[in-house]
Amino acid sequence: MDYERPLFFRVMQYAAAxxxxxxxxxxxxxxxxxxxxLREGFREFADLPVEHYQYPPSEGLDELRxxxxxxxxxxxxxxxxxxxxxxxxxxxxxxxxxEYPGNEVLLTDPVYPYYAGRAELLGADATYVPADERGRxxxxxxxxxxxxxxxxxxxxxxxxxxxxxxxRETKQALVGVAEAHDALLVSDEVYERFDxxxxxxxxxxxxxEHRFVTNAFSKSMAITGLRVGYCIAPxxxxxxxxxxxxxxxxxxxxxxxxxxxxxxxxxxxxxxERNRSLVGERIETFTAALDAAGADYVTPEGAFYVLARxxxxxxxxxxxxxxxxxAGVAGMPGDAFGESRADWLRxxxxxxxxxxxxxxxxEFFA
Amino acid sequence: MDYERPLFFRVMQYAAAxxxxxxxxxxxxxxxxxxxxLREGFREFADLPVEHYQYPPSEGLDELRxxxxxxxxxxxxxxxxxxxxxxxxxxxxxxxxxEYPGNEVLLTDPVYPYYAGRAELLGADATYVPADERGRxxxxxxxxxxxxxxxxxxxxxxxxxxxxxxxRETKQALVGVAEAHDALLVSDEVYERFDxxxxxxxxxxxxxEHRFVTNAFSKSMAITGLRVGYCIAPxxxxxxxxxxxxxxxxxxxxxxxxxxxxxxxxxxxxxxERNRSLVGERIETFTAALDAAGADYVTPEGAFYVLARxxxxxxxxxxxxxxxxxAGVAGMPGDAFGESRADWLRxxxxxxxxxxxxxxxxEFFA
Numbered sequence: 001m002d003y004e005r006p007l008f009f010r011v012m013q014y015a016a017a018x019x020x021x022x023x024x025x026x027x028x029x030x031x032x033x034x035x036x037x038l039r040e041g042f043r044e045f046a047d048l049p050v051e052h053y054q055y056p057p058s059e060g061l062d063e064l065r066x067x068x069x070x071x072x073x074x075x076x077x078x079x080x081x082x083x084x085x086x087x088x089x090x091x092x093x094x095x096x097x098x099e100y101p102g103n104e105v106l107l108t109d110p111v112y113p114y115y116a117g118r119a120e121l122l123g124a125d126a127t128y129v130p131a132d133e134r135g136r137x138x139x140x141x142x143x144x145x146x147x148x149x150x151x152x153x154x155x156x157x158x159x160x161x162x163x164x165x166x167x168r169e170t171k172q173a174l175v176g177v178a179e180a181h182d183a184l185l186v187s188d189e190v191y192e193r194f195d196x197x198x199x200x201x202x203x204x205x206x207x208x209e210h211r212f213v214t215n216a217f218s219k220s221m222a223i224t225g226l227r228v229g230y231c232i233a234p235x236x237x238x239x240x241x242x243x244x245x246x247x248x249x250x251x252x253x254x255x256x257x258x259x260x261x262x263x264x265x266x267x268x269x270x271x272x273e274r275n276r277s278l279v280g281e282r283i284e285t286f287t288a289a290l291d292a293a294g295a296d297y298v299t300p301e302g303a304f305y306v307l308a309r310x311x312x313x314x315x316x317x318x319x320x321x322x323x324x325x326x327a328g329v330a331g332m333p334g335d336a337f338g339e340s341r342a343d344w345l346r347x348x349x350x351x352x353x354x355x356x357x358x359x360x361x362x363e364f365f366a
Numbered sequence: 367m368d369y370e371r372p373l374f375f376r377v378m379q380y381a382a383a384x385x386x387x388x389x390x391x392x393x394x395x396x397x398x399x400x401x402x403x404l405r406e407g408f409r410e411f412a413d414l415p416v417e418h419y420q421y422p423p424s425e426g427l428d429e430l431r432x433x434x435x436x437x438x439x440x441x442x443x444x445x446x447x448x449x450x451x452x453x454x455x456x457x458x459x460x461x462x463x464x465e466y467p468g469n470e471v472l473l474t475d476p477v478y479p480y481y482a483g484r485a486e487l488l489g490a491d492a493t494y495v496p497a498d499e500r501g502r503x504x505x506x507x508x509x510x511x512x513x514x515x516x517x518x519x520x521x522x523x524x525x526x527x528x529x530x531x532x533x534r535e536t537k538q539a540l541v542g543v544a545e546a547h548d549a550l551l552v553s554d555e556v557y558e559r560f561d562x563x564x565x566x567x568x569x570x571x572x573x574x575e576h577r578f579v580t581n582a583f584s585k586s587m588a589i590t591g592l593r594v595g596y597c598i599a600p601x602x603x604x605x606x607x608x609x610x611x612x613x614x615x616x617x618x619x620x621x622x623x624x625x626x627x628x629x630x631x632x633x634x635x636x637x638x639e640r641n642r643s644l645v646g647e648r649i650e651t652f653t654a655a656l657d658a659a660g661a662d663y664v665t666p667e668g669a670f671y672v673l674a675r676x677x678x679x680x681x682x683x684x685x686x687x688x689x690x691x692x693a694g695v696a697g698m699p700g701d702a703f704g705e706s707r708a709d710w711l712r713x714x715x716x717x718x719x720x721x722x723x724x725x726x727x728x729e730f731f732a
Contacts, residue, residue: 006612009423009424019662022652027420027421029417029420029421030416030420031416031417032416034416034417034419039412039413040412041406042409042411043408044414045440045517046405046406046407046408046409047405050396050398050588051395051397051401052591052678053589053590053591053592054393054396054588054589054590055393055395055590055591056591057375058372058375059637068534083449083615083616083618083619084615084616084617086613086615086616087428087614087615087616090613090615094484114613114616117609117612117613118613119610121613122612179629190494190711193506200483221545222416222419222420223419223420224420224421225419225420225421225422225617225620225621226619226620226621227615227616227617227618227619227620228418243483243487244487245478245553246372246480247452247456247484247487248452248453248456248614249452249453249456249593249615250449250450250452250453250480250593250595251448251450251451251591251593251617251619252449253449253592253593253594253621253622254591254593254649255408255591255592255619255621255622255625255682256619256621256622259621269665288452311710321455339472
């Protein structure tokens with residue numbers, strides 16, 4: 001895969017350059033508003049004394065860590081603020097490879113492409129465990145794939161791109177596989193707030209030294225550009241997390257942490273609930289139109305993406321570009337997520353124009 | 367060295383916990399004000415439409431890159447915004463090790479400890495080239511130390527902790543050594559705006575594919591906590607920079623980039639000049655008191671640190687703590703920067719109480 005010019009950006013640029021009006025369903029950028037208190041946080045930051053413009057603690061602002069710890073009911077010391085889930089996943093994968101025997105990273109197929117790229121960057125061997133067509137992962141398949149060589153297992157639930165949500169039993173079994181093979185389960189839970197199934201279960205539910213949970217406010221507060229993420233690490237990995245985070249980034253941007261802290265304190269549950277509902281409505285609208293267009297699709301249990309398959313229209317980059325030019329809808333080629341989804345297209349429900357997009361697809365494929 | 371609990375934080379915590387009043391000269395956090403336009407940038411950001419809260423380009427905001435490129439007279443495409451100079455140095459060191467033959471990183475002694483830690487984290491062999499007592503580096507010593515094994519040479523001018531500024535000939539010779547040994551010169555120029563000698567010369571002055579320049583607004587705008595840094599990379603390394611930056615951090619925090627862009631456009635030269643003068647005055651005040659105390663010291667040509675040596679008082683952590691308790695002045699143990707400065711203490715001139723601190727030292731050592 002070509003990480004240098006990620007496919008996301010390439011498709012977004014193609015859509016932006018198109019002569020016609022295009023509904024952008026490519027990125028994972030929410031189009032809804034961040035919490036009001038977050039904006040207030042930046043106004044407040046602008047007037048703070050100079051010392052607030054200097055290095056925050058490397059692990060993150062104390063009160064932000066405490067707030068995250070309270071939300072997840074874990075010790076504050078186990079929380080490390082990172083530059084988005086991206087850095088958190090980087091830390092988990094790199095540290096897992098350093099601290100556990102073996103050089104293999106187990107990933108799922110389909111896979112969020114950065115996980116695969118990161119394994120490659122770190123010189124690890126990647127092995128892919130296929131999910132079923134709905135995106136569900138059978139932990140027995142993971143168990144069969146795991147070996148003494150397995151150092152890290154990376155999973156993502158709610159899942160991008162499939163929308164699958166792994167339930168309690170699956171998560172527990174995955175923690176068990178990590179324990180049995182002396183490996184680290186890196187559990188990316190960034191879509192935690194977009195569980196439409198009620199089945200979401202955090203890896204934190206299981207007391208284990210083998211689980212490394214990553215998350216961020218990027219999706220939950222609609223602030224992918226602020227880069228406020230975190231990991232929750234088992235105690236024996238705290239020194240490794242501190243060291244690698246320090247020597248990679250020193251610390252993370254303070255104004256964003258400050259604003260998120262204010263939003264974390266003041267944002268009511270209704271904010272998260274409203275956005276989850278909004279996505280739920282868009283899923284209904286979009287999948288109804290896909291039905292009308294005669295497409296195959298997977299109704300997402302979580303996150304905000306829909307994988308769809310149209311007859312004789314495989315999810316290649318060429319077909320994505322044709323869809324932009326001729327239908328005015330931009331999605332992602334399925335093969336960006338692995339060979340298994342090469343026939344599919346991924347549509348992100350991060351536009352108020354979901355209905356219009358669905359209508360355009362219906363007409364194009366009619 | 368113990369990066370997990372960096373000595374900086376340990377000493378700062380000890381000073382904060384002291385019962386008496388302590389003048390903090392430990393950290394590299396400026397105590398002067400960031401530019402007014404920077405604060406205005408945060409106020410403005412608070413009211414921006416939602417799309418400004420989403421991922422900026424991975425390489426940084428276009429206009430910020432263009433502004434940096436204009437300042438240094440380099441192509442915009444060669445500029446990558448990073449999470450402070452920390453990430454920029456991480457990218458330079460890691461990419462140099464990946465892309466050039468050999469597994470050795472050449473560092474100076476004394477050394478900024480993160481460089482050494484990073485070499486260790488990346489599994490490289492570190493070789494130290496001694497600077498003279500004033501901190502000057504003889505490029506012939508670097509040339510003699512370099513070999514086919516050398517992949518990266520990391521230098522810092524104006525230098526932390528010595529205050530040395532490498533002139534044009536030294537810089538040119540260092541670029542030449544990198545070229546001769548097919549290595550990458552990582553030139554950390556974060557104290558560029560604090561050159562008291564007029565001799566500062568950027569590695570960018572020399573047209574070469576072997577120099578990787580790192581910098582940030584952390585010191586120049588007194589914003590170490592905002593994490594807006596950058597690297598300027600030779601063209602053949604652009605793909606590697608994009609890939610590693612993407613897979614480590616995805617992108618950097620947008621509000622900080624936005625505020626820095628506004629400050630970059632609107633801040634007059636007089637802002638930088640005023641802060642440089644302020645540090646210059648503090649150097650005079652502090653070194654005059656060191657003279658009165660009968661201490662050895664090196665008058666810094668750049669940056670904002672003074673290395674000082676008191677008779678029969680080596681720069682150990684125990685002596686630093688005693689100085690906090692008995693004199694009310696907190697500095698850094700010299701051995702944090704390498705064996706060669708074990709007799710020395712480093713004092714950061716980032717407090718308006720430099721005169722008071724100097725007076726306290728004079729009394730203590732009288």
